[in-house]
Amino acid sequence: NAGVTQTPKFRILKIGQSMTLQCTQDMNHNYMYWYRQDPGMGLKLIYYSVGAGITDKGEVPNGYNVSRSTTEDFPLRLELAAPSQTSVYFCASSPTRTSGGRSTDTQYFGPGTRLTVL
């Protein structure tokens, strides 16, 4: 298994451009997540999905969009890129089961995409 893969690894965008960050997992996980990581700020959840066709906003969704047409893929779309979106973006997946209503599962992270908006 390749696990969670992300493309591209690096990208430089000009202000106002758009792009899609790709994320694919081959573990048949239902749950997928997009985070951004800024220095000293930890990981902030942008969007997440509990299955194909179902997505929901996280803490910092503004300026981003997602779709989940298949179990494997969870692309993140940036429209009208802004310097504030300069960050490292991580995709993650988990098989999340709740046992008696309790979270049980590990999130598996991809290697990240480093995005710079100039």
Add this chain to the structure above:
Amino acid sequence: QQQVKQSPQSLIVQKGGISIINCAYENTAFDYFPWYQQFPGKGPALLIAIRPDVSEKKEGRFTISFNKSAKQFSLHIMDSQPGDSATYFCAAARGSTLGRLYFGRGTQLTVWP
């Protein structure tokens, strides 16, 4: 609003020493507390996790101590090694939020020989 507060921001420890990273939370509905380890240029990876029904969990040189009444938990790395140099994140989740994790801001650990 930071759901999980982590300290210190950075930590320097001599080889063989004990590294201690602390986290605190407010939401008593949290029922799962993992620690993630991240090396430069890589994604975070699960290191160890604990539930609030136990006060301690140990895996090799890594131990989580959990204090439910104080709403605090900490990671102890015994016999710290240069290979442990990484960024460590604590996190918390509750069963009703479908696996969603709330992360601390991270601690950059440097272990020097």
